[in-house]
Amino acid sequence: MKIFNFLATAASVLLFAADSHALKIDPAAIENPNVFGIVFPNKTEFYGRADKVVSISKQEFIAGPLFVTEVCIELDQSPLQLRIYHSSALPIDKTSEAIQKQLPEKYRQYATPPESIKKMLRENIQDANVQKSIYKDYPTTTHARTLEFIVTDLDELNEFFRKISDHFMNKAKEKINRKTYTLEGK
Numbered sequence: 458m459k460i461f462n463f464l465a466t467a468a469s470v471l472l473f474a475a476d477s478h479a480l481k482i483d484p485a486a487i488e489n490p491n492v493f494g495i496v497f498p499n500k501t502e503f504y505g506r507a508d509k510v511v512s513i514s515k516q517e518f519i520a521g522p523l524f525v526t527e528v529c530i531e532l533d534q535s536p537l538q539l540r541i542y543h544s545s546a547l548p549i550d551k552t553s554e555a556i557q558k559q560l561p562e563k564y565r566q567y568a569t570p571p572e573s574i575k576k577m578l579r580e581n582i583q584d585a586n587v588q589k590s591i592y593k594d595y596p597t598t599t600h601a602r603t604l605e606f607i608v609t610d611l612d613e614l615n616e617f618f619r620k621i622s623d624h625f626m627n628k629a630k631e632k633i634n635r636k637t638y639t640l641e642g643k
Contacts, residue, residue, distance in 0.1 A: 480620065523546065553568055
């Protein structure tokens with residue numbers, strides 16, 4: 458039986474490593490069978506009861522000058538909400554779209570900057586493209602019952618969402634129980 462458990466664990470680790478950006482999943486890192494964990498690049502961590510996860514969602518939105526991809530994990534009967542997100546400077550094309558949506562139809566054509574301006578903005582945004590830390594300014598940014606973590610690698614966040622939602626829905630024929638998801642960043 459031990460050899461079977463070893464082989465199953467080794468196979469799942471190899472399977473996860475095959476298409477992983479930097480995400481690592483340890484399928485038996487936690488002894489308590491009711492707990493799962495998430496470790497972030499800056500070595501902050503989250504651990505929760507796997508049987509209390511009621512939803513896992515991903516959404517994209519514009520927040521001021523940022524384009525945000527956010528993964529939310531809701532826990533049953535908990536006042537906390539877990540949010541993991543990636544944010545970057547809003548691409549110039551998306552900025553134009555956002556502005557155009559706010560204008561009456563007849564003025565939308567004027568919200569598109571010339572190509573020379575788009576090129577200049579693209580070149581200058583490269584250095585400050587990814588937000589690396591969370592800024593909170595209570596009470597204007599978010600409420601105190603939100604646990605927020607930020608990751609700098611969007612591909613890794615998307616892979617994390619795919620893996621954890623597959624485990625949550627049992628599509629991978631595995632549950633999230635006992636797993637530690639480590640997001641390492643680039």
